[in-house]
Amino acid sequence: MRPWTRNDLVILGPPSDPAKIKGLKSGIEAFRRIAGAQTPYLDAFNKGGRELSHTLWTKSGLRPRGNWVIKDEGVSAKNIVSYAEKNGAYVVFGRMPVLFGKIAVGKMQIMVEGDPLMRRPYIVMEANPKRIPGANSKGAKMLADFLLSEEAQKFLAEFGADRYGMPLFYPIWPTGSEMP
Structure with a gap:
């Protein structure tokens, strides 16, 4: 078993960007700003997204608690982004399904990308x-x-x-x- 490449996850968010994270290259800093502003965040149960989210929260030194944290209610993977959009929430998701149009993103935008910590093997x-x-x-x-x-x-x-x-x-x- 050998790693041979990586791709990445991104943080998507509403165009209004209430936590002011657009353009950041650090998922940890983005999570600190989301928590500081207590803007909606979807803790989604998707491949890699939940694990990465927990890593970012742990490394940020924060625990996502409060009514601004939206727990995934069994939303299917293909509907996670639209569910986040409906709730005005940020969410961690794979970049390739977004770029390839495999997931309906509505008006959601890539806010944070390019963080080496957000890569998966x-x-x-x-x-x-x-x-x-x-x-x-x-x-x-x-x-x-x-x-x-x-x-x-x-x-x-x-x-x-x-x-x-x-x-x-x-x-x-x-x-x-x-x-x-």
Whole structure:
């Protein structure tokens, strides 16, 4: 199991931006401002969003409490952003579904993006032929090695930047260096 790239989550919010977080590059600072202004925040149960939110709240030194925190009431993933919009709330969500139009965002806007802390890894796993008979372990290793190659990592570093102003993925190559 090896990480081979990352993508990111963003903080979406209403155009009025009552917490004045638009343009920040720090999710922690954004959460401090949201809490300070006690503006609505949707604690949504979505892939990665809830875990990242809890990390940001913990690192901010704050606990989201009060009537400004809206608990997810079983809203489906595809309706989270519209639910946040209906409540005038900020919410953490994946950037790619927003950019690709997979999620209806209404008038909600990306307020905070580009925080390395808000990135999530993609992992490549090679099947263990002892546990999965017939697995193409040689092919799996070749794919994993390619995904971690300089060629693939350079491609990822630029993919989507021309269209979206920043890459859709963040490479991890060269291994051990600070990610861009």
